[in-house]
Amino acid sequence: MTENEIAKHIVDAAYKIHTRLGPGLFESVYESVLAYELEKRGLWVTRQQIIPVIYESVRLEEGFRADLIVEDxxxxxxxxxxxxxxxxxxxxxxxxxxTDKHLGLLINFGEELIKDGITRLVNGL
Structure with a gap:
């Protein structure tokens, strides 16, 4: 499955969730529900994956945590x-x-209309 095909599933799932739950819940709730919805669609989802930082050839595991990574x-x-x-x-x-990944989606469930809350970002690698 291509990144764009995955992104279509993500946007569709976010729309479905926002329509049912609306804005105003904690990020952790949206994360759980979005992971569930994507897994229901047969996608492999990793939650809160550590993204290490390499500094002077030292790997620092306390770098960052990605909310969700879909299909790697x-x-x-x-x-x-x-x-x-x-x-x-x-x-x-x-x-x-x-992570050397190309595509990311920033999804703000706090928006009144979810279409205004989805930003597609691309890493130029």
Whole structure:
């Protein structure tokens, strides 16, 4: 399955979840439900995967944690905020760079309309 095909499933699942649950829940709730919904669709999902930082050839495991990684290809960063700030996009771009992955989705379930809460980010590698 390509990254774009995976992304279509993710966006569709986010829309379904937002329609049923609406905005205002904790990020952890959306993460659990989105992982469940994607696994129901037959996708392999990893939650809270550690993304290590390599500094001067030392691997630091306490680097970052990706909310969800789908099919080991697409990183999802979940928010439940009134507004996304530039730092949130930088965070996801850093995850993409550190993992050598190409596609990430920043999903803000706090938006009134989920279509306004989905940002697609690409790592230029």
């Amino acid at each position: 290809k697409v990183i999802i960063e979940i928010k439940s905020l009134e507004a996304i700030h530039p730092v949130h996009k930088k965070q996801l771009l850093t995850y993409l760079r550190l």
